[in-house]
Amino acid sequence: MSTMPGWTGGQVGARAVCVVAPNPGPMTLDGTNTWVLFASDGRLAVVVDPGPAVDAHLRRVLDVVESRGARVTEAVLTHGHADHSEGARRFAELAGAPVRALDPAYQVGGDGLRDGDVVAAGDLELRVVVTPGHTADSVSLLLPAERALLTGDTVLGRGTTVVAHPDGALGPYLRSLRLLREVVVEKDVRRLLPGHGPVLEEPVRVLDAYLAHRAERLEQVRAALRAGARTPWDVVERVYAEVDPVLWPAAEQSVRAQLDYLETENKPSA
Numbered sequence: 001m002s003t004m005p006g007w008t009g010g011q012v013g014a015r016a017v018c019v020v021a022p023n024p025g026p027m028t029l030d031g032t033n034t035w036v037l038f039a040s041d042g043r044l045a046v047v048v049d050p051g052p053a054v055d056a057h058l059r060r061v062l063d064v065v066e067s068r069g070a071r072v073t074e075a076v077l078t079h080g081h082a083d084h085s086e087g088a089r090r091f092a093e094l095a096g097a098p099v100r101a102l103d104p105a106y107q108v109g110g111d112g113l114r115d116g117d118v119v120a121a122g123d124l125e126l127r128v129v130v131t132p133g134h135t136a137d138s139v140s141l142l143l144p145a146e147r148a149l150l151t152g153d154t155v156l157g158r159g160t161t162v163v164a165h166p167d168g169a170l171g172p173y174l175r176s177l178r179l180l181r182e183v184v185v186e187k188d189v190r191r192l193l194p195g196h197g198p199v200l201e202e203p204v205r206v207l208d209a210y211l212a213h214r215a216e217r218l219e220q221v222r223a224a225l226r227a228g229a230r231t232p233w234d235v236v237e238r239v240y241a242e243v244d245p246v247l248w249p250a251a252e253q254s255v256r257a258q259l260d261y262l263e264t265e266n267k268p269s270a
Helices: 055-066 088-095 170-187 203-226 232-239 245-266
Strands: 010-012 016-020 033-038 044-048 071-076 118-121 124-130 139-143 148-152 191-194
Touching: 016 055, 033 055, 033 124, 033 191, 044 055, 044 118, 044 124, 055 071, 055 088, 071 088, 071 118, 124 170, 139 170, 148 170, 170 203, 170 245, 191 203, 203 232, 203 245, 232 245
Parallel strands: 044 071, 148 191
Antiparallel strands: 010 016, 016 033, 033 044, 118 124, 124 139, 139 148
């Protein structure tokens, strides 16, 4: 979690353009990243995470598509949080295109998503990697032609993400991070395209740092419990003392997820 300014989006590689939504804040960093991905002939596009219900932003996204003489074949959601999905229904109307999501509640006139699905537009292919943890419905999207991986909020461009308890859970989140690391190595991924903040190079290093950070936080939570913390808020005050207090409510979600994880970890096996 970070609020450092500076990311304004733009062209990334040959096929991707990031349009940053005008919703900056402690949890959204510079704003939500809406990714426009083009087929090599520039005629077809897929939009990932239309973003908040801000008409000017949705029209900016369409302007990027139409300025290249392209049309949107479909939109895809990395998860259902409002800053990524709230504008999806309106975007579907403006673009005349369906919206696909893992959770049927967020689909608009299109098919759902399953692990391993391929979202295609001409020679553009996005491979769906289901990565629960931040939320139960989180997915990442592999873009092989660019050796890139769109991570939604599973990995952010700066700082670390919140495990959004109770919808999210730490056990699945850790497994998702390990899975993404495997995908990065196997597919020789060179860039992570996150749902907030700048593009990340050195994906293996980034994912290793995420996993190390989670292990460190878990040990800090254990230490706080040993020192007498009794409630999630007690743990937040001890473990997240260096974090801006405006972020403590979000940190409490992660702490609740960490406590659930530790409780499950300590249960005797049947």
